[in-house]
Amino acid sequence: MRHQNKNYKRPSFFSQFLVILWFRTKLSIRDKKFFVLGILLPMIAIGSSVLLSEVLVFPPGSDYQRSNNNLQDNNIFVTPYNLNSQQNLLLDTMKLQYSLNYTYLDDDTDLPDYIQNKSLSSLNYGISFIGKNGLNIYYNSSIETIPTFVHSFFISLFKINGINLQLNETITVLSSEVTFDVFYLLMPMILQYGFVFFIPYFAILIVTDRDKGYKNHLILNSLRTSAYWLSNLAFDYIIFLFPTIIGWIILYSFKIDGIYSDNSGKSFLLFITFGLSAIPFGFVLQFIFDKEETANKWLYPFTSIVTSIPSALISVAFPTSTPLAVELLLSILPTFSFCNGLKALTYNNSSTVSYTILIQLLSGLIYLILIYFIDNLKKPKKNEIIFDEDSESIINNQTTVEDNDVLNEKEKIKRLIRDSDGNKSNFPKIVVDGIYKQFIQPKPTLEKPSLIEKCSGGAKVTKKNSIIKKAVDGIWFSVEKNEIFGLLGPNGSGKSTCLNVLTGILKADKGDGYLSGKSIDKDKDVFQSIGSCAQNDILFENLTIYEHLYLFSRLKSITTKTELEDEIDFYINKFSIQSFKNKKSSDLSGGTKRKLSVACCLIGDPQVVLLDEPSTSLDPISRNELHSLIDELKANKSIIMTTHSINEINQCCNRVAIMVDGKIRCIGTPNHLKHKYGSGYTIDIVPKNYLNNSFEIHNFMAQTFPSATRVERLGRFISYDLPNQNQESLATIFRILQSNKQRLEILDFSASSSSLEKVFLKFANLQEEINKQQPNNNSINNDVIN
Numbered sequence: 001m002r003h004q005n006k007n008y009k010r011p012s013f014f015s016q017f018l019v020i021l022w023f024r025t026k027l028s029i030r031d032k033k034f035f036v037l038g039i040l041l042p043m044i045a046i047g048s049s050v051l052l053s054e055v056l057v058f059p060p061g062s063d064y065q066r067s068n069n070n071l072q073d074n075n076i077f078v079t080p081y082n083l084n085s086q087q088n089l090l091l092d093t094m095k096l097q098y099s100l101n102y103t104y105l106d107d108d109t110d111l112p113d114y115i116q117n118k119s120l121s122s123l124n125y126g127i128s129f130i131g132k133n134g135l136n137i138y139y140n141s142s143i144e145t146i147p148t149f150v151h152s153f154f155i156s157l158f159k160i161n162g163i164n165l166q167l168n169e170t171i172t173v174l175s176s177e178v179t180f181d182v183f184y185l186l187m188p189m190i191l192q193y194g195f196v197f198f199i200p201y202f203a204i205l206i207v208t209d210r211d212k213g214y215k216n217h218l219i220l221n222s223l224r225t226s227a228y229w230l231s232n233l234a235f236d237y238i239i240f241l242f243p244t245i246i247g248w249i250i251l252y253s254f255k256i257d258g259i260y261s262d263n264s265g266k267s268f269l270l271f272i273t274f275g276l277s278a279i280p281f282g283f284v285l286q287f288i289f290d291k292e293e294t295a296n297k298w299l300y301p302f303t304s305i306v307t308s309i310p311s312a313l314i315s316v317a318f319p320t321s322t323p324l325a326v327e328l329l330l331s332i333l334p335t336f337s338f339c340n341g342l343k344a345l346t347y348n349n350s351s352t353v354s355y356t357i358l359i360q361l362l363s364g365l366i367y368l369i370l371i372y373f374i375d376n377l378k379k380p381k382k383n384e385i386i387f388d389e390d391s392e393s394i395i396n397n398q399t400t401v402e403d404n405d406v407l408n409e410k411e412k413i414k415r416l417i418r419d420s421d422g423n424k425s426n427f428p429k430i431v432v433d434g435i436y437k438q439f440i441q442p443k444p445t446l447e448k449p450s451l452i453e454k455c456s457g458g459a460k461v462t463k464k465n466s467i468i469k470k471a472v473d474g475i476w477f478s479v480e481k482n483e484i485f486g487l488l489g490p491n492g493s494g495k496s497t498c499l500n501v502l503t504g505i506l507k508a509d510k511g512d513g514y515l516s517g518k519s520i521d522k523d524k525d526v527f528q529s530i531g532s533c534a535q536n537d538i539l540f541e542n543l544t545i546y547e548h549l550y551l552f553s554r555l556k557s558i559t560t561k562t563e564l565e566d567e568i569d570f571y572i573n574k575f576s577i578q579s580f581k582n583k584k585s586s587d588l589s590g591g592t593k594r595k596l597s598v599a600c601c602l603i604g605d606p607q608v609v610l611l612d613e614p615s616t617s618l619d620p621i622s623r624n625e626l627h628s629l630i631d632e633l634k635a636n637k638s639i640i641m642t643t644h645s646i647n648e649i650n651q652c653c654n655r656v657a658i659m660v661d662g663k664i665r666c667i668g669t670p671n672h673l674k675h676k677y678g679s680g681y682t683i684d685i686v687p688k689n690y691l692n693n694s695f696e697i698h699n700f701m702a703q704t705f706p707s708a709t710r711v712e713r714l715g716r717f718i719s720y721d722l723p724n725q726n727q728e729s730l731a732t733i734f735r736i737l738q739s740n741k742q743r744l745e746i747l748d749f750s751a752s753s754s755s756l757e758k759v760f761l762k763f764a765n766l767q768e769e770i771n772k773q774q775p776n777n778n779s780i781n782n783d784v785i786n
């Protein structure tokens, strides 16, 4: 049983925040990619670090005295033997660029001995100048690739500085007595790579929300924008914390240098603050993309390159300390600062770790502010509307005189706005005040697209090759409480555009709409008690029917647990979808998806309901279920329903407007329209013998009703349209036909007023006429360019 007369209220920010956390968790735990990128990869990185620490760090010898060593980690050892000006220049340059310290040795031969015997804990390399231009390089390494790499580095360094030195020899000094630094170079990079891919993963979720219309749909169904962003950020951060904290504990337990040290507190902070800058960073990056597909293709490599390559290069260029300016510039990249912090940890550089943590927090804050501004910039835009009759725009050159009812409705709305004096509390629930919306469409052309155009996805739309499509061309109407307003019109007449403006998906170029007295254009919390069902089902593939209804009910209304369960059951029973209750929406048929979309829209008892072709893909029984449900729920609601079905209008709507070419051509109750525009009757006559009697019947009809025209219809009966110019009543027509029934050998006959269908067809023909006058317009009607 559904609870009646509930006093629904929009849930608090916190309550909506929690619902979105619940919703994201549901979606993520069903997503394999999430496990790989969000959990597996970080764990692999942590595991590899532990493993490498065992393999790569050689235990210090007995005389290892790092702390007593008066030589700094970034020392370079130079034999002053025969130093010439070029060699001095090289040393000075390296000193300046790479902040290297030098220890001058007395003799060339001292260097290997120095390395071997002095047991320097973190000796990197030494150079000795021999002869005039010769040079030997010494490495304290046991891995071949590293000396080769440093070797190339030196050569490029000489070249950059224009120094012509001859590299004589590369000598690798193997020492089991010193700690080997490769691990400290690799560990930050490995960890960084392990944690970098959750950034694009979370960011792409936001692009998907935008691309598939999820975000808009949730906001339209009462979700606050702030709750959307904050809950997403919080969810991503909580998810990030799991592998991060577990990872840190593992590193700490294995006593990994840097993590297990005097700075372990700071190392923990470094890990957990990384997410605070990386997640908002990803959220900023995602604004570059509008399509999920493109984001999926580019965001992973892009994030990886943008964040990791600088760190890798810097690690090689400045193995122990990076110049401040470079560091500050690149620290805006979260993975760079994270990597930098890790490096500082391994070198026991406490102050750098502290300042990296601070940078992570600050950059996170900067990214949050950027998200706020970019999100506002990304909102749909107003275009300058074009009224210029001589322009390239498609002009509706039908000189139609506006219908009286349409004019009256327009005047009513104008008066309402004028008299409201800013107070809109007594407005009808839905008011449409002169909305215009135009689109720029490419002009149809027979020319084949050039290769460049093919590659770039089409010709650039310029003033010359474009036309203006007036999708909605100034409409006024209102919908009262308890009213179902049908918006009828042929394809492309502007119904969906009108609803898209009312739901904030599009911004009106001119005019405004009011929902429960709040302006769509100006009021931020306009979508407070709205239920919206778009033309295409907006459903989350990995959520079940039950979860969808739970989500939308919790977003729109405050209910107790029992009320919530009752309400979900109510919709599930009404639409006879009990057996699919726990099925994911991706596994549902088209009709069931549609039912779910409508149920999500109606649940939570919204005051304003916008239904865009709700009965599409429903079978006749389901349609009837839908119509009776709408009828049952309409109390206290104002509903707009767009449809192509005349039946639907007849069964559900109190009032109807027919749109043609962006304008409302007639408005009123279905009966009023039938009466006003359905000028005449339809007469169907079934002769006893079609071949023998039809000639005589036709003669009779031509004499009795000269204005009647015969219409071709399928079946063995003769049909006539009879315009109502002579004001004959239906009763008169019946009487005449009845009195001649026997003589004309008529088996049966019927006469009825023209239906709403005829009224609709009349207007649909008008749209066709207009389309014919707009060359090739039909073919581009649905080619959306933005």
Ligand SMILES: Nc1ncnc2c1ncn2[C@@H]1O[C@H](COP(=O)(O)OP(=O)(O)OP(=O)(O)O)[C@@H](O)[C@H]1O
Residues within 6 Å of the ligand: 439, 440, 441, 469, 470, 471, 489, 490, 491, 492, 493, 494, 495, 496, 497, 498, 780, 781, 782, 783, 784, 785, 786
């Ligand atoms: N984003 C867009 N860009 C360009 N043209 C558009 C865009 N959206 C709609 N149009 C054009 O505006 C006109 C009205 O479209 P709209 O979808 O509102 O019509 P409709 O009455 O809802 O049609 P249907 O019954 O087929 O859904 C059409 O000519 C359509 O091609």
